[in-house]
Amino acid sequence: MTTSTPQSAALRPEPAAEADAAPDTGYVHGYSPTEARRLGEQADTLAALLHAGTAYPAGSRVLEAGCGVGAQTVHLLTANPGVLLTAADVSADSLARARDRVAEQLPGADVRWHHGDLHRLPFPDGSFDHLFVCFVLEHLADPVAALAALRRLLRPGGTVTVIEGDHGSAFFHPRGEAAQRVVDQLVRLQADGGGDALIGRRLYPLLTGAGFRDVVVGPRTVYADGARPTLVEGFTRRTFVAMVEAVRAEAVAAGLTTAEAFDRGLTELRRAAEPGGTFHYTFFKAVAVNP
């Protein structure tokens, strides 16, 4: 779940790069300081919800595939001291930001940074005990192929953890057709870019299809109302509404809406963060084993 910049390529972050070190042009999330900060805030708000249950023993060889700007990396490191972490991303720019973030928040943390496409990472078979893949598959044209490529890197008996959202789980009070339309437009833009913002519901068949076994998927549901002002601010307003808002220009440029109609939708959607409003969203977290 990331916000795109208002460019047509924004929602297609994993180009079919020919080389291991893929060009940055396809992955345009999180390059502005504002966007990087927003992703960090989102990760902080959701850390307890999403990272609960992920515990790697010290000394484990862990690969975070698609670490982006490191928003989840700091939580992985904090929750799992002593792991031998490799963090890979297709974007050198994101990777640099991730390195800065970790250096700032966890000085002394030892991370091996790798710039490359997760479809063809140059590590030997079975190099890792655990894989962590968070908010990555949603952007890929062929997530089964990506998971299969990553599975090669996992030792037999090693685990993969996958976390994704599903924008079809977003519903809110008060309801509004204009608000629903802007959410649908975000989904449509991501689909047009080759991704799937409704991927959470597919984790079970995707992991099974990629050859993993013992696939266990669980919902991680966020619900925010007036009794939870921190979540209203941190999730409804600064995560979800902000993500929708960020595709405004792109949605207009794609001819999906007008600026006026999009703004009406945003205004309606923001009511979910006002007194009496409520907001619901479900993430899915999957753990599976490499046979």
Next chain:
Amino acid sequence: MTTSTPQSAALRPEPAAEADAAPDTGYVHGYSPTEARRLGEQADTLAALLHAGTAYPAGSRVLEAGCGVGAQTVHLLTANPGVLLTAADVSADSLARARDRVAEQLPGADVRWHHGDLHRLPFPDGSFDHLFVCFVLEHLADPVAALAALRRLLRPGGTVTVIEGDHGSAFFHPRGEAAQRVVDQLVRLQADGGGDALIGRRLYPLLTGAGFRDVVVGPRTVYADGARPTLVEGFTRRTFVAMVEAVRAEAVAAGLTTAEAFDRGLTELRRAAEPGGTFHYTFFKAVAVNP
């Protein structure tokens, strides 16, 4: 969350009765043995999810408002031995079934049964320590008025527990437009009948609006995939798909669809219960205090 019989009044179970003992004609859920059994199975499947956290001390005076055929009543009694339970329903027929169910499953259980409209139950102010209201508000034209009327029966400091579904939370893999349409038609029929199948998201403002305080609402999410065959059978197939299927004739009679289109939607929806399919639904459970 109940299934309606295929009649136009099916989704308007709480008529504006003039007398305390309301006529049965408006509450047509759960009168067939098949339907009563289905509601019982649904309740059994969901009991752990929905009843977790509801613990009343022995001796507590508890009112279950809208007990229907007693599907939840047996779980309330099992989880809370020693409570002084009053179970009320607007339908004498449902009440008789509830009495039979409790007598069969919990012989010796002491329940005070009351036939009457929950808007005007004839108990003195402050008669109860706790109220339990499950799958009832979704059928009411004015749920705030109902909650306010029930609040009168609660002693100061007493609690109300409300559980409702929200069909807007239903999403599934594989996706299908025909499947989504039949779900939407179920929502539409319930709305046409004066109810709201999307009420879960509204519990916070409804309870606040009825004068309760310390309102805490939490999602209780059901997610079923191939790793959980019991839930696929008990929830996806026998609860949700069965509920949609039960409005087939009504949807056709209302002119919302044709039998053929409805059946296509059902066929698509059933794929969520087949290998590789997944299904998601969120219930909302609220607890609030009478000031």
